[in-house]
Every structure is written in C-alpha cells, then in structure tokens.
Amino acid sequence: MNIKEWEEYRSITEGIDSFVRELEDSYLKKMVGHVCSTGGKRIRPLLLLLSSEACSNSYKNSLEAALAVEMMHSASLVHDDLLDQGLFRRNLPSAPKKFGASRALLCGDFLIAKSIEFISPYGKKVVQIFGKAGMDMAEGEVLDLQLEGKEFSEKDYFECIYRKTASLFEASAAIGASAAGADEALAKRFGLFGRQLGIAYQLVDDLLEFLERLEGKESKHESETLPRIYMREMPREEAIKKVVSCVEEYVGSAKELLEELSPCPAKEKLFRITDYITLDLLDTV
Numbered sequence: 001m002n003i004k005e006w007e008e009y010r011s012i013t014e015g016i017d018s019f020v021r022e023l024e025d026s027y028l029k030k031m032v033g034h035v036c037s038t039g040g041k042r043i044r045p046l047l048l049l050l051s052s053e054a055c056s057n058s059y060k061n062s063l064e065a066a067l068a069v070e071m072m073h074s075a076s077l078v079h080d081d082l083l084d085q086g087l088f089r090r091n092l093p094s095a096p097k098k099f100g101a102s103r104a105l106l107c108g109d110f111l112i113a114k115s116i117e118f119i120s121p122y123g124k125k126v127v128q129i130f131g132k133a134g135m136d137m138a139e140g141e142v143l144d145l146q147l148e149g150k151e152f153s154e155k156d157y158f159e160c161i162y163r164k165t166a167s168l169f170e171a172s173a174a175i176g177a178s179a180a181g182a183d184e185a186l187a188k189r190f191g192l193f194g195r196q197l198g199i200a201y202q203l204v205d206d207l208l209e210f211l212e213r214l215e216g217k218e219s220k221h222e223s224e225t226l227p228r229i230y231m232r233e234m235p236r237e238e239a240i241k242k243v244v245s246c247v248e249e250y251v252g253s254a255k256e257l258l259e260e261l262s263p264c265p266a267k268e269k270l271f272r273i274t275d276y277i278t279l280d281l282l283d284t285v
Contacts, residue, residue, distance in 0.1 A: 001276055003041065006269065008049040008059055012042050015067045019114070031099050031107040035074050038090045043201075043277055044172045045070045050273070051176030051190045053266035062179040068118035068130065069172050071111045076137055076168075078108035083141060084223075119175075126175050129191075133171035140164030144223055152224040160223070161202040162195070169198025193257040193270075200250035200278045207243050208281065244282060251278050 003009050016036050023029040045066035049059035059066075080086065081094040082101055088094060095104035112134070119130045140163025147156055173194030177187040206225040208214045226246070230239035254274055261267045 001272060001280075003046065003273065003276065006046075008046055008053070008269075009042065011059070011063055012045045012049070012066055012070065015063055016070065019067065027103070028107065028110060031095060031103060032110065034092070034098060035078055035095050035107060035111070036070075038077070038092050038094075040090065041277070042070060043273065044073050044168055046273060047169060047194055047197075047270070048172040048176035048179075050266045050270050051173045051194075052180040054261055054264060054270065055177050055182045055186065055190075056180035057264065057266075058180075059176075059266075062176055064118045065122055065126065065175050065179050066172075068115040069168065069175070071115035071118060072130070072134060072137075073168060075108040075111035075115070078104050078111070079141070082108075083145070122175070122179055126178050129171050129174050129178070133167045136163040136167035140167070147224070152229055154226070154229055157224060157226055157229055158199070161199060161206075165202040166195050166198030169201070170195035173197075189257055193254050196250045196254035196257065197274055197278070200247050200254065200274075203243060203247045203250065204278050204281050207240070207247075207285065211240075211285065240285065244285060247278055247282065251275070 004013075020029065020033045020036055023032060048066045048069055049062055052062035053059040077089065078095045081089065081096050082104060085096075086094040087097050092098075095107060099107070115130075119127055140160050143156070143160050143163065147160075152160075170191045171194070174187045174191030177190040182190070203226060205214070206223075207227060210225045210227045226243050227236075227239045230242050234242070251274060255271065258267060258270055258274075
C-alpha cells in the first residue's frame with residue numbers, strides 16, 4: 001500500500017511544502033525544511049483528515065488542523081533527539097547533529113508556536129484537545145527520564161507510551177471528528193480509536209527496535225521496551241509472542257471502534273492504515 005498516492009497525503013505534503021516555502025530565507029528556514037523532511041509517514045495528520053472525512057465526506061476544512069498536528073509531532077522529534085542524543089532519523093542526520101543542540105531546540109520551539117497558529121481558528125474545544133496532547137507528550141518524556149536507571153514496570157511502560165505517542169494519535173482522530181462537526185460522543189469514539197492505534201503502533205515500533213530491525217534511526221539512549229520487561233519473567237521467544245498478542249488485541253479494539261461507522265472511502269482507509277502501521281510490520285517477526 002502506497003499512502004503517498006492518497007489525495008489526503010498529497011494535501012498534507014503540499015501544505016507543509018507551502019509553509020516552508022513561505023518562510024523568510026534564513027537559517028531557521030533551512031532547519032525547518034530539514035526537520036519536515038525527516039518526519040516519516042505523516043500518519044497523525046492523515047488520521048485527522050480521514051476522521052474528518054469519515055464524519056463529513058470532506059477533509060478540506062481540517063487541513064490546517066492536520067498541519068498543526070504535524071508541526072507538533074515534528075517538534076517532539078527534535079526534542080526527543082535532544083533528550084536521547086539521537087544521531088540519525090530516516091537515514092538523515094538528526095536536527096541536533098546537523099545544526100547543534102541550541103539551534104535545534106529553537107527550531108522545535110518555533111514549530112510548536114506555528115502549530116498553535118495553525119490550530120487556533122478551530123475553537124476552544126479543539127484547542128483544548130490539542131493542548132492536552134502536548135502536555136501529555138511532555139509528561140511522558142518526564143516520566144521516561146524519571147525512570148531512567150530504574151526498573152520499568154509494565155504499568156510504567158504503558159503509561160509512558162500512551163503519553164509520549166498515543167496521546168497525539170488520540171488527539172488527531174478526535175480533532176478530525178470535532179472539526180467536521182461530530183458530536184462529543186462521536187469525537188470521543190474517534191479519540192479512543194486513535195489511542196488504541198497509537199499504543200499498538202508504539203508496541204510494534206519498540207518490538208522492531210528490540211529485534212534490531214529498525215532502519216535509519218540511531219540514538220545513544222534507548223528507552224525501555226515491553227519485550228525486555230517480559231523477559232524478566234519468561235524466555236525471549238515467549239516474551240516476543242506475548243508482545244505480538246498484545247498488538248493484536250489493541251488493533252482489534254481499534255477496528256471495533258470503526259465498525260459502526262457508515263461505509264465510506266475514508267473508513268476503508270482508516271482500516272487500511274491501521275494494519276499498515278501495525279500488523280503489516282509484524283509479518284517478518
């Protein structure tokens with residue numbers, strides 16, 4: 001599946017390119033362009049647009065909200081690389097490695113400020129959801145640092161990955177639905193879908209890192225992963241199988257939340273992207 005061929009993906013890419021192009025020529029523009037080119041699959045803004053489309057048959061009015069989510073995510077990657085001493089991302093030098101820690105930090109701050117500008121027209125409820133996700137992400141990083149050198153429990157691990165990763169998935173889907181006019185109950189349903197998918201996504205990412213099958217990323221510091229936690233009480237292969245089972249459970253839960261939606265192309269894309277970033281990556285495990 002090539003999500004880059006989807007109209008929604010192309011709209012996000014065009015929006016990001018336009019934002020970077022319109023920046024005044026400066027060292028900051030160079031940094032922002034580099035960071036935006038190393039951000040990955042743009043799953044979070046895609047979830048937002050598809051959630052909007054599933055609720056209203058259009059994503060056009062939600063595009064700037066999607067760009068806000070992508071700017072927030074990009075900023076978090078810069079800050080993550082600063083904390084973990086990340087050297088490479090997507091086979092390219094990380095922002096701290098390429099531009100230095102101080103400049104990278106300021107670039108991340110700029111992207112957060114831009115994300116606020118992008119999200120501000122959508123009203124109080126959406127801005128609150130967005131702000132909470134940003135705070136959750138920061139709290140997740142603090143929790144990770146707090147537990148550094150200590151023994152992560154399974155509960156600590158899931159709390160950490162919810163805040164660091166799944167919270168923005170949750171916000172993306174909920175914002176997409178809200179921006180399309182969904183009522184509070186439906187927006188919460190989309191948010192829970194995003195939360196379950198975000199947890200499954202991070203479980204897979206951590207498992208692939210544990211198995212040394214992640215390419216294009218290198219850091220001096222590695223966070224705790226669920227297989228290592230399980231291996232305290234069981235053999236390696238059993239731990240891996242337990243993580244895979246956990247992924248399948250969260251994916252199943254995410255899909256159940258989509259089942260009651262009316263049939264439409266956006267719903268089918270949400271199902272496809274759910275598998276694409278989780279189960280499809282486990283085929284070789």
